[in-house]
Amino acid sequence: MVRYMPAQEETPQSEGLPGLPDPTFAGGKRAITTDPVVGSPDRTYPEVFVPGEEELEDGELRVTVLGSGNPWVTRAQASGSILVEVGNRERDLLIFDLGTGSLANFASLKLPVNALDKVFITHLHADHIADLITLFGSYRKSGRVDRGVKVWGPSGSEERLGTKHFVEAIREACQWDSDSTRSIHAAESFDLSVDEFDYSQTQVIYEENGVTISSFPVIHALSGAVGYRIDFAGLSFVHSGDTRPGWPLVRACEGSTIDLLIHECFPPAQAIATSMDMPVERAEVVLNQAHTSPRGAGKVFDLVKPRMAGLWHTVVTPAGTPLIFDELRKVYEGPVVQTQDLTVFNLTREAVVVRQAEVEAQPRPVPGTPRSEPKARPPAQPDWWEDALIPLDDVNSLP
Numbered sequence: 001m002v003r004y005m006p007a008q009e010e011t012p013q014s015e016g017l018p019g020l021p022d023p024t025f026a027g028g029k030r031a032i033t034t035d036p037v038v039g040s041p042d043r044t045y046p047e048v049f050v051p052g053e054e055e056l057e058d059g060e061l062r063v064t065v066l067g068s069g070n071p072w073v074t075r076a077q078a079s080g081s082i083l084v085e086v087g088n089r090e091r092d093l094l095i096f097d098l099g100t101g102s103l104a105n106f107a108s109l110k111l112p113v114n115a116l117d118k119v120f121i122t123h124l125h126a127d128h129i130a131d132l133i134t135l136f137g138s139y140r141k142s143g144r145v146d147r148g149v150k151v152w153g154p155s156g157s158e159e160r161l162g163t164k165h166f167v168e169a170i171r172e173a174c175q176w177d178s179d180s181t182r183s184i185h186a187a188e189s190f191d192l193s194v195d196e197f198d199y200s201q202t203q204v205i206y207e208e209n210g211v212t213i214s215s216f217p218v219i220h221a222l223s224g225a226v227g228y229r230i231d232f233a234g235l236s237f238v239h240s241g242d243t244r245p246g247w248p249l250v251r252a253c254e255g256s257t258i259d260l261l262i263h264e265c266f267p268p269a270q271a272i273a274t275s276m277d278m279p280v281e282r283a284e285v286v287l288n289q290a291h292t293s294p295r296g297a298g299k300v301f302d303l304v305k306p307r308m309a310g311l312w313h314t315v316v317t318p319a320g321t322p323l324i325f326d327e328l329r330k331v332y333e334g335p336v337v338q339t340q341d342l343t344v345f346n347l348t349r350e351a352v353v354v355r356q357a358e359v360e361a362q363p364r365p366v367p368g369t370p371r372s373e374p375k376a377r378p379p380a381q382p383d384w385w386e387d388a389l390i391p392l393d394d395v396n397s398l399p
Helices: 102-107 132-136 138-142 163-173 175-184 247-252 269-276 280-290 294-304 320-328
Strands: 037-039 061-067 081-086 093-096 118-120 149-154 192-197 203-208 211-220 222-232 235-239 260-264 308-312 336-338 343-347 351-357
Touching: 061 102, 061 235, 061 260, 081 102, 132 138, 132 149, 132 163, 149 163, 149 222, 163 192, 192 203, 211 247, 222 247, 247 294, 260 294, 294 308, 294 320, 308 343, 308 351, 320 336
Parallel strands: 093 118, 118 149, 149 192, 235 260, 260 308, 308 336
Antiparallel strands: 037 351, 061 081, 061 343, 081 093, 203 211, 211 222, 222 235, 343 351
16 A cells, blocks of 8 residues: 655655655655545555556546646656546546657556547647647557547637647648658548637536546636546546636536646745746746746635645756745645656545656557558659669678
């Protein structure tokens, strides 16, 4: 069973706050939380999650943070993305945002590439959508040979600011990539479709295979940003996307207990100013006009009272995490996790369990079982290639 025990890998914390594990990039191996288990699990979970060694059970949700970071993507933190594995018959994979580097973390989970075909966008900042090109183009070459990609996302205050405009532009921009591989893939693998919905309404935007997904408006930068609530088999997960503290999220959480609420949280303004080498006045604008402070996140958690709360979109450092927890604990005392890349939550009716994944750096792709096997149809080669190619008959004939 997962249990939190102090270890030498922990960084000393401020008085009154229990010790927390170091971030994984600094040698830690556990989730950054004082409460790795909420409830009473009906089975034993290893202290770390090893992809490929734990089957997702029927009726379970597994939520994995693929990208926990910010526009400044690093090897320690990919930009924003969260994956939900659904314990339904179809074993659906649902991905919320696709920030830079997030698909490298997806690859580490050893999940079937061809099952990753449903994308839900919270908003169109580059650090939340940059890996869509990778999913559409590169993953077609890595196993998604039999189906396209479907994107759900909000409208904007103008047509040009909506998800439909963005997705169609991406599809057009990828024509060279698509045309160069049409001979070896099924026609449907070149589909990149979009379902745009009204950002301003709290509404159900997806209902399939026992899963219901609702969107709600959030306050971030421009009109046209949303968060999502996912309901399945009596379990509920809510993801804020990027936002300031807002009532639409709180109201979207009403009606049942939320098992997991992952809410964005920026460090205090002084910490932002120090880490980004900017004046504190500018840091306060960044924090207060577009994002959520630790105290703000704490207030939202206190209003919703989820079984487990998660902080996301945070620069994770050994020195910064204690500051965030110090501020948060002034207004909220419930179970909280500072998410980092590959933080994994298992949600069941009995418990919420959080761990870190232990992954390979260079895993092979897992294509999955395709609906159909496309036949290779090599294209005609341009005439100019004949004179430009270096002959290899002599080296290929060597023993």
